[in-house]
Amino acid sequence: MTEAAVHIVVQPRLDSLVTELHSESQRLRTDYAGTVWIGDRAAPDSGLAGPEYTHRTVDEQLFLPDTHWYDVDALDDVEIQVTGGLLQVAPTARRTQGLVGALAEPAVDFFEHPDGDTGVGICLHVRGEIWSNLGMSYRVTVLTRREALLRVGESAADLADVDEVD
Numbered sequence: 512m513t514e515a516a517v518h519i520v521v522q523p524r525l526d527s528l529v530t531e532l533h534s535e536s537q538r539l540r541t542d543y544a545g546t547v548w549i550g551d552r553a554a555p556d557s558g559l560a561g562p563e564y565t566h567r568t569v570d571e572q573l574f575l576p577d578t579h580w581y582d583v584d585a586l587d588d589v590e591i592q593v594t595g596g597l598l599q600v601a602p603t604a605r606r607t608q609g610l611v612g613a614l615a616e617p618a619v620d621f622f623e624h625p626d627g628d629t630g631v632g633i634c635l636h637v638r639g640e641i642w643s644n645l646g647m648s649y650r651v652t653v654l655t656r657r658e659a660l661l662r663v664g665e666s667a668a669d670l671a672d673v674d675e676v677d
Contacts, residue, residue, distance in 0.1 A: 515567045515644070517637075518552055521545040523667045524577045529654070539660060543575050543651040545667075546598065547637060550644030553598075569614065570638045572622065575651065577664045580630030581621065585659035591651065593619045593635070598646035614639035619651050630661040 522544040529540045549569055581589075595617040615638050621631035635649055 515550045515569070515641075516548075517569075517571055517573065518548040519545055519573060519576060520548070521575070521577050521667045521670055524664065526663075528657070537657065538654050539657045541579060541653045543577060543633065543649075543653075545575075545649060547573065547635070547647045547649060548644075549637070549641060549647070553646060565642070566612075567641050568639075569641055572620075572634045572636050574622070574625065575633045575635060575664075576670050577667055578632035579653075579660055579664045580624065580628070580632055580662040581655065581659045582661050583621065583631045585656055586621065586631075588656065589659070590654040591619055593617050593649065593651045595637075595650075596648045598648055612639060612641035612643070614641065614645075614647060617647070617649060632664070 524544075525540075525542040527540050528537050530537055550567075595614070597614070618636040620634055620636065622634045623631055633651060633653065635651065637647065
């Protein structure tokens with residue numbers, strides 16, 4: 512559980528068919544990307560979030576709002592990459608960058624649909640100890656057999672930014 516509001520803003524999801532180099536078999540490649548804001552969201556004109564300095568524990572499993580839904584039995588050969596990068600550190604009253612704390616390396620896993628529908632979707636696990644509001648960009652790449660895809664997720668254009676936890 513996180514002691515701060517968590518907001519997800521997704522970028523357009525990229526889906527493509529790729530050919531493996533050695534086997535020449537086709538696989539579905541899906542790239543998910545976006546920003547997770549922890550605490551205040553950044554102001555659109557300056558990119559800065561408020562200077563709220565409070566120790567908070569971050570431990571969230573966040574369903575990606577645009578996740579595809581996969582057949583868990585067809586994920587035996589799935590390959591996943593995940594990266595995250597710190598975007599913003601809140602300013603201090605003296606207009607310097609403030610104390611951040613730390614976020615651990617992001618992780619990804621598949622979880623059952625929260626409403627009980629069939630299939631599993633992608634969750635981004637963000638954890639750490641922070642002192643200020645911050646943003647983290649993420650990119651998740653999933654490579655799997657085409658038949659693993661049960662349902663296509665919503666597009667970024669259909670999604671407003673999502674408040675996961677308040």
